[in-house]
Amino acid sequence: MIKESIRQSNIFIDYYERYQSEIQLTPDDEISLFQYAAFNYSILAQNYTFIDQQESAAFIYKKAIAFTSNRQSRYYVSALNNYGLYFYYEKKELDSALHYFEDARAIAEENFSDVHI
Numbered sequence: 001m002i003k004e005s006i007r008q009s010n011i012f013i014d015y016y017e018r019y020q021s022e023i024q025l026t027p028d029d030e031i032s033l034f035q036y037a038a039f040n041y042s043i044l045a046q047n048y049t050f051i052d053q054q055e056s057a058a059f060i061y062k063k064a065i066a067f068t069s070n071r072q073s074r075y076y077v078s079a080l081n082n083y084g085l086y087f088y089y090e091k092k093e094l095d096s097a098l099h100y101f102e103d104a105r106a107i108a109e110e111n112f113s114d115v116h117i
C-alpha cells in the first residue's frame with residue numbers, strides 16, 4: 001500500500017511540476033492546488049522513510065522546502081519542521097534537527113500566532 005501511495009504521489013507531483021505554468025486557475029484553485037502539492041510532498045517523504053529509502057526521503061523533504069519557501073506559508077513551516085523531524089528520528093543528527101526546528105519556529109512566531117513549534 002505504501003508503494004502505491006508513493007507511485008500516486010509521484011504521478012501527481014510530476015504532473016504538477018511539468019504543467020503548473022500552463023494551467024489556468026482561479027486564485028482560490030491555485031491556492032488549493034499548492035496546498036495539495038505541499039501535502040503530497042510531505043506524504044511522499046514520509047512514505048520513503050517508512051520503506052527505509054532515506055536518500056529519497058531526504059531529497060523529497062528538500063524539494064518540499066524549496067517548493068513551499070516562495071509563499072512563507074504554514075506549509076513552509078511544516079516542511080522545515082518535518083525535515084527537522086527526519087534528522088531527529090531517522091538520522092539522529094540533533095544539531096541539524098535543531099536548525100530546522102528553529103527556522104520553523106521563527107517563521108511561525110513571526111507570521112502565524114496559532115502555529116506552535
